[in-house]
Structures are given as structure tokens and as C-alpha cells.
Amino acid sequence: MNYNWDWGVFFRSTGIGEETYLDWFVAGLGWTIAVALAGWIIALLLGTLLGILRTVPNRWLAGIATCYVEIFRNVPLLVQLFLWYFLVPDLLPEPLELWFKQDLSPATSAYLSVVVCLGLFTAARVCEQVRTGIQALPRGQLAAGHALGFRLPQIYKDILLPQAFRIIIPPLTSEFLNIFKNSSVASLIGLMELLAQTKQAAEFTANLFEAFTLATLIYFTLNMGLMLLMRLVEKKVAVPGLIAVGGK
Amino acid sequence: MDFSAILPALPGLWEGMLTTLQLMLLGVLGGVLLGTLLAVMRLSHNRLLANLAATYVNYFRSIPLLLVITWFYFAVPFLLRAITGEDTPVGAFTSCVVAFLMFEAAYFCEIVRAGIQSIPKGQMGAAQALGMTHGQCMRLIILPQAFRKMTPLLLQQSIILFQDTSLVYAVGLMDFLNAARSRGDIIGQPHEFLIFAGLVYFTVSFAASLLVKRLQKRLAV
Numbered sequence: 001m002n003y004n005w006d007w008g009v010f011f012r013s014t015g016i017g018e019e020t021y022l023d024w025f026v027a028g029l030g031w032t033i034a035v036a037l038a039g040w041i042i043a044l045l046l047g048t049l050l051g052i053l054r055t056v057p058n059r060w061l062a063g064i065a066t067c068y069v070e071i072f073r074n075v076p077l078l079v080q081l082f083l084w085y086f087l088v089p090d091l092l093p094e095p096l097e098l099w100f101k102q103d104l105s106p107a108t109s110a111y112l113s114v115v116v117c118l119g120l121f122t123a124a125r126v127c128e129q130v131r132t133g134i135q136a137l138p139r140g141q142l143a144a145g146h147a148l149g150f151r152l153p154q155i156y157k158d159i160l161l162p163q164a165f166r167i168i169i170p171p172l173t174s175e176f177l178n179i180f181k182n183s184s185v186a187s188l189i190g191l192m193e194l195l196a197q198t199k200q201a202a203e204f205t206a207n208l209f210e211a212f213t214l215a216t217l218i219y220f221t222l223n224m225g226l227m228l229l230m231r232l233v234e235k236k237v238a239v240p241g242l243i244a245v246g247g248k
Numbered sequence: 249m250d251f252s253a254i255l256p257a258l259p260g261l262w263e264g265m266l267t268t269l270q271l272m273l274l275g276v277l278g279g280v281l282l283g284t285l286l287a288v289m290r291l292s293h294n295r296l297l298a299n300l301a302a303t304y305v306n307y308f309r310s311i312p313l314l315l316v317i318t319w320f321y322f323a324v325p326f327l328l329r330a331i332t333g334e335d336t337p338v339g340a341f342t343s344c345v346v347a348f349l350m351f352e353a354a355y356f357c358e359i360v361r362a363g364i365q366s367i368p369k370g371q372m373g374a375a376q377a378l379g380m381t382h383g384q385c386m387r388l389i390i391l392p393q394a395f396r397k398m399t400p401l402l403l404q405q406s407i408i409l410f411q412d413t414s415l416v417y418a419v420g421l422m423d424f425l426n427a428a429r430s431r432g433d434i435i436g437q438p439h440e441f442l443i444f445a446g447l448v449y450f451t452v453s454f455a456a457s458l459l460v461k462r463l464q465k466r467l468a469v
Contacts, residue, residue: 003326074453076411079425079446087439181312188314188418195315202322212319216311223310 009207028197035183042119047126054131072124085113110191133164173230264427271413275348283356308354320347321419340421363398400464
């Protein structure tokens with residue numbers, strides 16, 4: 001096997017100024033986090049709204065939310081990304097289209113597309129979790145809210161959602177981790193996030209095993225770190241006696 | 249929008265779909281086999297085996313599928329050369345199958361593990377009382393029952409895999425999505441072909457998940 005192992009490769013210069021290959025990975029990680037966090041904000045807001053709609057006593061609203069979920073869950077992420085990146089800009093009104101295609105840098109337009117795509121894609125999953133959380137609550141909660149003279153929005157805001165969110169922290173955590181992993185599709189429309197940088201470093205240095213090992217380590221650490229963080233959050237917000245935290 | 253160009257392109261698209269289905273089938277079969285092995289390892293009393301399987305699962309579940317596909321595309325030919333000592337040409341298809349199989353095994357392992365754990369302890373006890381070895385208990389008593397219980401989940405995961413096969417676009421394999429995209433580009437109607445691809449994926453996955461839901465109701469006792 002004629003392969004030159006060289007773990008020092010990350011500290012070698014890329015030939016551009018003072019830059020080392022490690023800097024590429026750091027920049028890639030930065031994009032990955034930027035995509036995932038922005039996408040997550042959209043997913044959480046829209047997903048919560050849709051999750052509420054799926055449980056309200058109105059057939060039409062619930063139907064709209066159900067359609068949304070079915071569409072976004074049954075089309076592959078990559079197809080959705082291509083639709084957002086290649087098709088949607090062409091459908092925009094002309095000034096917006098020109099702005100997207102000409103004024104924005106390629107990185108920015110790719111970033112916007114992937115954030116919207118991941119946000120809407122993940123919203124469908126968040127919606128299902130929120131719905132499950134709300135439906136897991138005893139029906140008496142809703143009735144008690146009505147009996148106390150709360151209006152429906154108040155019941156959701158003050159009674160149902162605060163409890164539902166506490167229940168669904170574990171599945172939401174896994175969706176949160178998924179958005180980080182899914183952000184790697186951005187590499188396919190030219191955004192230089194972690195995977196794209198890894199590929200580039202592997203091709204430039206010919207040390208592909210080292211490059212991909214570092215990338216997996218970064219993803220692995222990111223995952224573990226976020227999971228521990230979310231466990232802390234879960235413990236912190238737990239209402240004593242309501243839900244057993246980490247219990248079996 | 250003019251969808252008339254799609255009709256003459258259908259045979260080519262069908263070939264892409266066949267590749268997609270092959271990838272999915274091999275991924276599911278290999279993934280379930282390896283996943284079951286991992287699940288049995290995870291539940292075994294041997295600490296070393298259990299930890300080994302747990303590490304495998306945690307590792308693959310924390311990295312993106314796209315990373316695995318890309319990495320294996322580079323690494324599989326390399327490893328084969330190291331093992332066999334000669335240049336063995338492997339296409340993107342083989343490396344993708346290996347990637348899917350190993351990646352999905354981690355997810356299938358968790359489904360199978362939950363399935364095995366859902367079988368009452370008494371079943372194992374009774375089998376042992378009848379003088380069966382651990383292997384016989386698993387093979388003849390526990391796994392057949394567990395698989396019946398987890399069929400809907402395994403099928404659901406297969407539908408997800410069907411959608412995920414589109415990621416082989418990254419290594420240039422001509423699956424359904426790539427076939428649609430390249431044909432659309434050649435003809436100059438990328439949008440129509442992209443929308444068509446999305447519709448096909450949607451129809452197949454949606455219909456399949458409806459069937460799985462019905463099956464789930466029928467299997468539920």
C-alpha cells in the first residue's frame with residue numbers, strides 16, 4: 001500500500017498567504033454552523049406554528065398543515081434543494097431575480113437557498129414532534145383552560161405549549177442534530193461548508209484518509225457536544241414531578 | 249413550462265429509477281442483515297461485543313450520509329487495492345452500495361434492538377428451559393417475533409433510504425434524480441425535469457407510506 005500517512009498535513013500551508021489546511025476546516029465548520037442555526041430558527045418557528053395548526057379544532061387549518069408535512073417529508077432533501085436553488089429564483093419577480101442572481105455573491109445566494117430549504121424541510125419534522133407533544137398532554141388540560149375562561153390562543157401559549165415543549169426536547173434534539181448533518185448537502189450547490197472543504201483539502205493534499213478522518217471527528221464532536229448541551233437544557237427546564245427526566 | 253419533452257425521455261428516466269431501486273434494495277437487505285448482527289451484538293452479555301456495536305452505531309449516526317458516500321467513493325477502491333494487492337476497478341455503484349449498507353445498518357440496528365427488547369423476557373426463559381442454546385433462542389424464538397413487530401418501522405426506514413439514494417448525485421452515479429437532471433440540462437428544460445423528478449419521488453414515497461400505515465393497522469394486535 002503506497003500511501004503516505006501524514007497527520008501534520010493540516011498545519012501545512014495551502015500556498016495562499018499564511019493559510020493552513022486547518023483554516024479551511026475551520027471556515028467550513030463556520031458555514032456549517034451558520035447554515036444549521038439559521039435553518040433551525042425557521043424550522044422551529046414554522047414547525048411550532050404548523051404543529052399547533054394540526055391540533056386546532058378546525059378541519060381546514062389542520063388539513064393545510066397535514067398537506068405541508070406530507071409534501072416536505074416525501075420529497076428528497078436534495079430535490080428540494082435543487083428546486084430552491086435552480087427553480088425558485090427564476091419564478092421570482094424580475095427585480096428580486098436580478099438581485100439574487102447578480103448582486104449577491106455565489107456564496108450568499110447558495111447560503112440563502114440552503115437555509116430556506118433546510119428550514120422548511122426540518123419544519124415538517126418539528127411540526128410532527130410538536131403535534132405529538134401537544135397530543136400527549138391529558139385532555140383535561142385543554143378543558144381546564146376553557147373552564148378558567150382562557151381563549152384558545154391563551155390556552156396554547158400558557159398551558160399546552162410550555163408543557164409540550166418540555167416533553168419533546170429529546171426528539172427535537174435529534175432533529176437539531178439532523179439539521180447539522182443535513183447541511184452537508186450545501187456542498188452540492190457550491191457552498192464551502194465542512195464537507196466541501198474536506199473534499200477540497202483531500203484533493204489538494206492527496207491525504208484523503210486524514211482529511212475525512214478529521215471531518216468525521218469534527219461532526220462527531222459537534223454532535224456529542226450539542227447532545228450534552230440539550231441534556232442540560234432538558235434538566236434545567238424540567239418541572240419537578242411532571243415528567244421524569246432521563247428516566248426509563 | 250412545457251412538459252411534453254418528458255415523454256420521449258421516459259425510457260432513460262426508467263433506467264435511472266432502476267438504479268435507484270437497486271441501490272435501495274441492496275442497501276435495505278445488507279443494512280438489515282448487518283443491523284441485525286449489530287443489534288444481537290449490542291444486546292449480548294459480552295461487554296466487548298456490546299461496546300463495539302454501540303461505538304459503530306454512535307459513530308455512523310453522528311456523521312452525515314453524504315460524507316460517508318463521498319468518503320467511500322474515494323476509499324473503497326483504495327482499500328480494495330490494499331487488500332487484494334492489485335488494481336480492482338470498482339464503480340461508483342459498488343462504493344455507494346457499501347456506503348448505504350454500512351450507514352443504514354446503524355439505523356436498522358436501533359430498530360431491531362427495540363424490536364428484540366419488546367419481546368417479553370419469558371420467551372427467552374421458556375426457550376432456555378426447553379434446552380435451546382442462546383443462538384437457537386434468538387434464531388427460532390426471538391427474532392421471528394421481533395421482525396413481525398418491527399416490519400412497519402423497517403419499511404418506513406426503507407422509504408427514507410429510497411429518498412436518500414438521491415445523494416449519490418455527489419459521486420455522479422446515474423440514479424433517477426441525476427438522470428432527470430442531466431436530461432433536462434441537455435434538452436434545455438431543467439425546471440420541468442426537476443419538477444417531474446420531485447413529483448415521482450413524492451408519489452412513490454407517499455403511496456408507500458400510506459401502505460405501510462395500513463399494514464401497521466393490520467399487524468397491530
